[in-house]
Amino acid sequence: MLDQFTITTKGGVVLWCKDYASVGPYPVDSLVKDVLIQNTRTESNSKYISGAFTLQWSFANELNVIFVAVYQKILQLPYIDDLLKHVKKHFITRFEQDIKQLVDPSCLDIPDFDAFDEEFEQVVRAVEDKERRAKNDRHGQPRKFEETRKFQTTAKGAKLELEELAQSSEMDLLSKGRRQGGKMRSFAERHGSENSAKAGKKGGRKVKENRVWDGQVTKESMQALDYSGAKSDDGIDSGRSVSALIDESSRGIRTADGIYEVADVAERSSTAGAGADGADGNGEFVLLGDDDSASDHDDNGMSKGSGKLSSTGGIGSVFFGMFKSLTGGRVLSAEILAEPMARMREHLTNKNVASDIADEICKTVAKSMIGVRVGGLQNIRKLVEQSMETALTRILTPVSSTDIIRDIENAKQKGRPYTMAFVGVNGVGKSTNLSKVCYWLLQNNKRVLIAACDTFRSGAVEQLRVHVRNLRALSENQDVEIFERGYGKDSAAIAKDAIAFGASDGFDVVLIDTAGRMQDNEPLMRALAKLVSVNSPDKILFVGEALVGNEAVDQLEKFNRALRDFSGQSKPRHIDGIILTKFDTIDDRVGAALSMTYTTGQPIVFVGTGQTYTDLRKMNVSQVIRALLRA
Amino acid sequence: MDDTARLVESTTSTSSTSSLLLFGTIFIIVISGIVWIVLQRQSAAISTKSLALASGTSVAALQSSKKRSNTVLITGPIGAGKTALWCYIRFPENKAAPKTQTSMAVNSAEVKVGDVNICLVDVPGHQKHRFDRDAFLPVARGVVFVIDSVSVSQNLTSTTELLYDVLANKHVQQKETPVLILCNKQDDPSALSNVRIKGLLEEEIDRLRASRQADIGSLRNVGAITGAANDNGDDDDEAAAEKANDFLGYDGKRFSFEDLPNPVQINESSMAMNMSIGGMEQIHSWIADLFE
Numbered sequence: 001m002l003d004q005f006t007i008t009t010k011g012g013v014v015l016w017c018k019d020y021a022s023v024g025p026y027p028v029d030s031l032v033k034d035v036l037i038q039n040t041r042t043e044s045n046s047k048y049i050s051g052a053f054t055l056q057w058s059f060a061n062e063l064n065v066i067f068v069a070v071y072q073k074i075l076q077l078p079y080i081d082d083l084l085k086h087v088k089k090h091f092i093t094r095f096e097q098d099i100k101q102l103v104d105p106s107c108l109d110i111p112d113f114d115a116f117d118e119e120f121e122q123v124v125r126a127v128e129d130k131e132r133r134a135k136n137d138r139h140g141q142p143r144k145f146e147e148t149r150k151f152q153t154t155a156k157g158a159k160l161e162l163e164e165l166a167q168s169s170e171m172d173l174l175s176k177g178r179r180q181g182g183k184m185r186s187f188a189e190r191h192g193s194e195n196s197a198k199a200g201k202k203g204g205r206k207v208k209e210n211r212v213w214d215g216q217v218t219k220e221s222m223q224a225l226d227y228s229g230a231k232s233d234d235g236i237d238s239g240r241s242v243s244a245l246i247d248e249s250s251r252g253i254r255t256a257d258g259i260y261e262v263a264d265v266a267e268r269s270s271t272a273g274a275g276a277d278g279a280d281g282n283g284e285f286v287l288l289g290d291d292d293s294a295s296d297h298d299d300n301g302m303s304k305g306s307g308k309l310s311s312t313g314g315i316g317s318v319f320f321g322m323f324k325s326l327t328g329g330r331v332l333s334a335e336i337l338a339e340p341m342a343r344m345r346e347h348l349t350n351k352n353v354a355s356d357i358a359d360e361i362c363k364t365v366a367k368s369m370i371g372v373r374v375g376g377l378q379n380i381r382k383l384v385e386q387s388m389e390t391a392l393t394r395i396l397t398p399v400s401s402t403d404i405i406r407d408i409e410n411a412k413q414k415g416r417p418y419t420m421a422f423v424g425v426n427g428v429g430k431s432t433n434l435s436k437v438c439y440w441l442l443q444n445n446k447r448v449l450i451a452a453c454d455t456f457r458s459g460a461v462e463q464l465r466v467h468v469r470n471l472r473a474l475s476e477n478q479d480v481e482i483f484e485r486g487y488g489k490d491s492a493a494i495a496k497d498a499i500a501f502g503a504s505d506g507f508d509v510v511l512i513d514t515a516g517r518m519q520d521n522e523p524l525m526r527a528l529a530k531l532v533s534v535n536s537p538d539k540i541l542f543v544g545e546a547l548v549g550n551e552a553v554d555q556l557e558k559f560n561r562a563l564r565d566f567s568g569q570s571k572p573r574h575i576d577g578i579i580l581t582k583f584d585t586i587d588d589r590v591g592a593a594l595s596m597t598y599t600t601g602q603p604i605v606f607v608g609t610g611q612t613y614t615d616l617r618k619m620n621v622s623q624v625i626r627a628l629l630r631a
Numbered sequence: 632m633d634d635t636a637r638l639v640e641s642t643t644s645t646s647s648t649s650s651l652l653l654f655g656t657i658f659i660i661v662i663s664g665i666v667w668i669v670l671q672r673q674s675a676a677i678s679t680k681s682l683a684l685a686s687g688t689s690v691a692a693l694q695s696s697k698k699r700s701n702t703v704l705i706t707g708p709i710g711a712g713k714t715a716l717w718c719y720i721r722f723p724e725n726k727a728a729p730k731t732q733t734s735m736a737v738n739s740a741e742v743k744v745g746d747v748n749i750c751l752v753d754v755p756g757h758q759k760h761r762f763d764r765d766a767f768l769p770v771a772r773g774v775v776f777v778i779d780s781v782s783v784s785q786n787l788t789s790t791t792e793l794l795y796d797v798l799a800n801k802h803v804q805q806k807e808t809p810v811l812i813l814c815n816k817q818d819d820p821s822a823l824s825n826v827r828i829k830g831l832l833e834e835e836i837d838r839l840r841a842s843r844q845a846d847i848g849s850l851r852n853v854g855a856i857t858g859a860a861n862d863n864g865d866d867d868d869e870a871a872a873e874k875a876n877d878f879l880g881y882d883g884k885r886f887s888f889e890d891l892p893n894p895v896q897i898n899e900s901s902m903a904m905n906m907s908i909g910g911m912e913q914i915h916s917w918i919a920d921l922f923e
Contacts, residue, residue, distance in 0.1 A: 011753070012714040012734030032733040033709070037757050064736065105741040109724040399758045401792060405842035444845040618846070621762075 001077060002124065003053065004028075004070035007091060007113070009102065015065070016091070016113040018120060027053045028068050036066075038399065038601060046081070049073055058084040060092055061371035062331065063099045067091075079131040086123050086287050091116060126287050331373050332380070337366045340384045351628050352591030354550045357598050365391050389625060395594065396621045398603030402577070405444060407538065408508055417449070417502040419510045419535065421495075422579070423528060424543035425555060426516035429581040429608060431460065433543055434513050435467040437579075437606065439613035442475040446508040451498030452484040453491035453531065456515040461487070464513060474613065481507075491515065492531040499535060512537060519558035528559075529566035532573050541605060542575045544596055545582045552595040560600065575600055580619070581608035588627040593619065702750045702770045703918060706797065707777035708790045709756035712815040714738060715902035716777060717753035719911060720918075728903055737763055744915055747922045761796070769802040773809045773921040775914070780814040780822035780899075784831065791835040795843070798836075798891065799877050807893040811917050817908040818901040825897045829888065837886040840879050 004023050007016040027050040035048050036057075048055045054075075057068040067088050069080050092099075098111035330336070341362045348358040365387050374383060401407075404418075411418040420437070422430045434450065441448050450468060454460035461484050472478045483498040495512050502510040514531065517524035532540060542559060544552060556575065564572040578596050586592075593604055604619045705713045710733070718729035721740050734755040742751045749772070754763040768774070776794055783790055797803060797810065812832075814825045823831070880886040888895040896917065901908040 006732070008732055009738075010734070010736035011717075011738035012731045012736075012755070013718060013738070014730035014732055017730060026732060029710070029733040032735050033757060036735050037733075037755070037759050103740065105743075108722055110718065110722050110729065393762045394759045397759050397761055401789065403792070403839075403842055403846075405845045406788070406839065409838065409842065 001075065001128075002069060002071050002083075004068075005087070005120070006068050006070075007087075007116075008066055008068070009099075010064045010066060013102070013110070015095075015099070016116050016120075018117070023053060023070055024051070027051060027055055027070055031055045031057065031068065037394070056080045056084060058088055059367070059371070060088055061368060062373055063092065063096065065092075065099060079127050082130070083124065083127045086127055087120060090119055090123055090287075094119065123287065130287075331371060332369050332383075334366065334370055336380065337369060337384065340381045341366050343381070344384055344388060347631075348591065348594075348628070350589075352549050352586070352589040353628075354553045354591070354595040354599075356550075356553060357595045358591075361388075361391060361395070361594075361598070385629060389629060392594065392625050392628060393621060395598050396604075396619075396624060399601070400576075400603060402603050402605050402618070404539070404605070408441075408446060411538065412508055415503075417499065417507045417510045418539075419499055419502075419512060419537040420539045420541060421512040421514060421532065421535070421537040422541050422543055423514050423559065423575075424516060425518055428516065428543050428545045430516060430543045431463055431467070431513055432611075433579050433581055433606065433608050433616070434511050435464075435471065436608065436613050436616040438467070438480060438511060439471055439474065440616060441509055442471060442480060445479075447479040447506065448481075449498060449502040449505075449507040449510045450480065450482045451495050451510055451512045452482060453494050453498075453512050454515040455485070455487045455489050455491050455494065458487065460513070460515070471613070483510075491527065492534045495531055495535045519555050519562075525558070525562035526566045529562050532563055533567040533569055536573065539576045539605075540573060541577050541579050542596075542600075542602075543579045543581060544592065546580050546586045546590065546592045547582055548592050548595075552592050553599050556596060556599045575602055577602050577605040579606045579608060580604050583607045583617075584609045584615075588630055590624050590627045593624050594628065700770055701748060701772055701922070702752055702767060703773050703775065703921070704764070704767045704771040705751070705753040705775045705777060706764050706793070707756055707775075707813075708779065708786060708793055709733065709758075711756060711777040711779040712900075712902040713753050713756060713777045716775065716813070716815075716900075716914075717751060719902070719906060720744065720751055720914065726905075728905055733757070744918045747919065749918060749922075764797075765800070768797065768800050768808075771803075771808055773811065773918065774803070775811045775813055777813045777815050778828065780816050780825075780828060781819045783814075783823060783828055787831055787835050788839075791832055791839055794832065795836060795839050795879070798879055798893075798895075799843075803893065809894045809917075809921060810896070811914070812895065812897040813909075813914075814897065814899045815902055817899045818904045825899045829897045833886050833888065836879060840877075840886065843877055846877075 001020075003019075003021045004027075005018045006014060006028055008014045008028075030050045031048050034050075046056055048057075052073050053070050054073050055068055055070050057066055059066055067084050069084055071077055071080070094116065095111070095113060098113065101107040101111055344365075345358050345362045348361070349355050353361075365384070368391075369384070369387055374380065404420075408418040422434050424430050431454070438448050438450060450464055452461045452464050461482075464482055464484070468480055468482045471480050483494070483501055485494045485497070491514060498512070499510050501507075512531075512535070514528060515524070517528065519525070540563070542556060544555065548555070560574050563574055567573065578600065580593055580596065583590075597604060607617045607619045609615045609617055705717055707713050712731075714731040714734050715729050717738050717740075718725065718731065721738075721742055722729070734753070735757075736755065737760075738751075738753040740751055742749055752767050752771075754760055754767065774797055776797060778790060779786075794812070802808070803810075812825075812828075814823070814828050816822050880890040884890070888897070898913055899909045900906060900914075
């Protein structure tokens with residue numbers, strides 16, 4: 001079933017790995033490269049297919065660890081999500097200290113995680129059993145609509161919302177109880193229901209603790225919360241106790257108090273022992289915090305638990321909350337991040353980033369921050385900004401080399417001209433920027449042939465002719481010529497002739513100017529795909545204007561799709577680079593640069609900044625990011 | 632507020648009890664000050680700790696180690712063995728060859744090598760993480776550039792580009808940062824020797840520096856630039872300054888590593904064979920030399 005399961009740090013050190021079958025050249029590597037670093041857009045956001053394998057993964061951001069499951073592509077394993085969740089919980093509970101040792105300078109050896117083998121097997125078996133049971137339950141009868149994936153997606157949000165509502169009302173009750181508990185002692189007597197009695201108890205305790213101003217308070221109050229959970233034996237409470245334990249242990253480290261740490265380790269081993277006892281006693285392995293309500297919720301059970309704790313603490317008393325926020329130890333949760341992320345999203349949209357892209361980027365950044373523990377004096381908005389900056393830098397940094405001169409040399413060695421096709425919608429500046437690129441190439445002593453393949457718009461050929469005349473007048477070597485066949489002809493054939501002419505006449509570069517076309521005009525897009533597949537230019541440069549907003553994504557996606565769908569080749573081409581024009585007109589609303597690179601994953605090769613031949617620049621990534629994040 | 636009330640009260644009255652009160656108030660202020668400082672330090676400690684853990688998610692991790700002038704940087708193309716080398720130096724007691732995969736975050740740790748404490752940083756090799764490397768280059772005392780000796784001939788251009796970026800970096804040139812090029816995977820029978828790789832790299836850098844000079848930035852020096860209304864004038868100058876010493880070696884002479892002002896060593900290694908080829912000693916002594 002499962003072919004491989006790996007647990008690694010984000011830095012790339014494999015902590016634990018289980019191979020059931022040889023998976024060949026590491027599929028996990030391509031997952032990291034393609035999805036986690038490059039943000040390639042995948043069909044579903046938690047599955048990735050590499051070769052014959054499907055990969056699913058999960059993060060534990062607090063410890064900087066990734067969990068990846070690899071299995072055969074042809075298999076449908078619905079329980080992998082569940083498995084990842086449980087393995088994560090078990091591994092972290094057991095090895096949290098060991099993982100933290102990795103950053104401890106006094107630790108001289110990689111901690112040994114081999115002991116996890118057995119536990120992992122048990123978790124797999126338990127999850128599989130659960131799945132089998134669930135399958136047996138619904139065996140025989142047709143699948144209800146409620147069980148289909150469709151229902152899940154439609155109702156998931158609603159269910160989540162409902163749950164949150166229920167939770168918040170419970171929280172309200174708790175906090176109310178606490179406040180009232182402070183004022184009047186007879187709270188518990190007045191309310192008969194079990195739930196509010198519990199809350200009252202906690203509230204009373206809380207008020208007493210408030211006077212002791214040190215770290216103990218939190219520990220005590222957490223134990224108080226634990227106490228209520230330990231009574232009943234169901235999954236939610238055990239999950240909660242685990243999270244309390246984890247929160248506590250990190251607290252122990254932070255205060256750098258030896259006693260804390262010792263106590264903490266002892267406690268941990270005792271729970272581990274309890275878990276083992278349970279396994280022995282029932283003959284069945286007990287999954288930590290195995291309940292459905294938790295699985296529907298945030299996938300990071302740990303952060304959820306501690307987030308809950310801290311929020312109850314915060315509502316409990318303002319002073320206590322203040323103290324807590326000062327001492328730090330806040331764990332970022334989806335709720336805490338929601339507000340600054342929404343703000344960031346709006347900010348990006350204001351900077352002319354396409355709204356879907358802003359949305360996606362914010363979601364990825366938020367995902368990478370959930371579970372991270374932050375110090376109290378750190379401003380969350382600032383943290384979000386920093387993470388955003390890193391993410392944006394990563395998006396805008398080109399993967400492939402943009403050294404065109406080098407590529408031209410390579411082509412020359414093979415005895416053929418280097419070809420570049422300029423494509424784009426109408427009026428974005430294809431011809432203008434083609435002539436700028438031409439000027440740059442001429443300055444570097446290249447022989448350039450311009451192929452006038454815009455056989456549609458009247459004046460297009462004449463425009464290029466004027467450019468050629470100007471460029472000849474400007475440069476000393478005058479090695480530029482125009483190849484034209486008038487109007488109304490097939491542009492693919494003209495380009496082919498031009499390349500053949502360029503090869504026979506010893507030109508270094510052939511620049512192909514194409515007619516502007518709207519992305520929805522199918523006949524023209526077909527013609528473009530034909531031009532590309534017939535001539536297979538070395539670089540297909542998409543010329544786009546920086547003024548474009550939401551349209552950028554649509555343009556690029558449709559151009560790429562046309563190149564793919566209409567090519568009729570087994571290995572279709574795609575856009576290789578972008579020229580961003582009219583960059584001088586947009587002030588600091590540079591969002592189009594981000595939208596375009598994010599959509600295609602291709603670099604912005606040049607930026608056009610004016611009307612003269614020298615107004616061509618390389619994009620300065622840090623400058624664009626500064627402009628993007630500037631308030 | 633209570634404190635200030637007391638303060639007012641104590642300053643107005645002149646009796647001995649009020650001086651006692653004054654003393655008490657000052658005491659309380661001092662105590663609260665100390666508490667504040669302790670809290671602040673504590674919180675800073677948490678943040679650095681959490682950031683050390685979560686270095687992948689935040690730039691602040693870079694900032695925290697930016698000040699360290701004892702940084703030794705490990706860089707190179709993807710899949711060359713950077714993280715493995717980091718593990719060898721970081722965990723000297725680890726006997727087995729460390730298992731690693733493609734990194735997506737910076738590895739950074741304080742390590743004691745011989746008598747010196749260094750900050751050992753391993754940046755991911757993926758192209759998208761170039762900015763990580765560039766953030767560390769200004770503070771790096773030495774740079775280890777790890778190369779995959781097996782696939783180097785196929786990926787010669789991209790490998791050399793990475794190396795060129797390191798060698799032509801403004802800070803590396805100014806500080807004459809020593810560079811150790813480590814030809815890894817020597818255990819593989821098809822691996823090229825360090826002498827052969829050196830030749831390949833020099834040849835490629837020779838070609839590369841020509842095309843680097845022809846970069847679009849060169850347009851600025853040619854022809855009259857009409858002052859296009861762009862607010863990036865300063866940044867362009869900045870970029871131009873970064874590129875000032877972009878040309879490696881001497882013009883008109885074939886490039887050779889000996890022409891560089893900073894010492895460049897090219898050694899062999901084999902991470903998979905427990906560093907049996909080349910050995911850890913060469914790296915340790917190279918690091919020790921950095922701090923002499």
